Amino acid sequence: MARLLTISETARRSGVAASALRYYEERGLIEAVREGSGHRRYPRPVLRRIAFVVFAQRVGLSLEEIAAELAKLPPHGVPTRRDWSRLSATWSSRIDARIAELERLKAGLTECIGCGCLSLDRCKLSNPDDRAGRLGAGPRYWLGDRPAQGSGL
Amino acid sequence: MARLLTISETARRSGVAASALRYYEERGLIEAVREGSGHRRYPRPVLRRIAFVVFAQRVGLSLEEIAAELAKLPPHGVPTRRDWSRLSATWSSRIDARIAELERLKAGLTECIGCGCLSLDRCKLSNPDDRAGRLGAGPRYWLGDRPAQGSGL
DNA sequence: GTACAAGTTCAAGTGAGCTTGAAGTCAAGG
């Protein structure tokens, strides 16, 4: 019979802090069964769900997006390979887009900045239409979060 | 004689909100001269500094790191090509590392997740030693921000 | 001279992704 994991075991095995696990549960990313005492018990497959979350974060998805992805597969049953690969199919293009941007930035490092053309209003590097793969946190007009208000452009 | 730019002109030309420009000044990233009235006036070269900041953010540097980079070049004089390229030399490896990670993630998309080995404690994808190129905001143990406290590993 | 836009400072708010602290519950060991 499959043993259930406590929250600290799950935290240790996944590398994700217990507080984060509770947070993920609150956000609907994972689920736990409860003991009579109210303590959480995690079935083993949750480890793969957590791995998926961590992985997706590295790719650049927000927790909300990850939740949407995870909602597509069975909440309790063990997901199949097919489930995973179907889920992840979406990301390939996203990763590619981000890689492409980084390549462009790298090129600009030697070309654009080096040659002095870096002036934002005409340089291709500052192309605001290219919104693929946001990086940092925080709302920045330049990064295309909002439909232009306040920044003028 | 080189005209000085107002803050709204600078915002429009750079695509960065005026409030952000003030914030950058507060953080020591850019400087402005003041009119008798106290209003900011920006010399033209500030546009390149701003461009540099925006660019560096896309690469993945924090404002603190960018400030450190910018501190290396003359605060008022126009930076030369050599200045820029020397500054940006550091980033190439960073970009490369991030690209490499994304490539690995992409590979894992079909391999690791697909085959079902994604279990975090042995999968290469969850290698916590690879800390290059953080993505999101927020302190996450897994991403290697802190020397392990609370997370156990 | 009087609007009104554009600028100023300063404090507080935002959103994502958590962490931390307080206060309480529950089970096992000595």
Add this chain to the structure above:
DNA sequence: CCTTGACTTCAAGCTCACTTGAACTTGTAC
């Protein structure tokens, strides 16, 4: 019986990169 430790909830705090609002001053247009 009492301590210890692992767990619970809930509210509040934190970081980053800004934005927003209030209250006020300046510059420009008519």
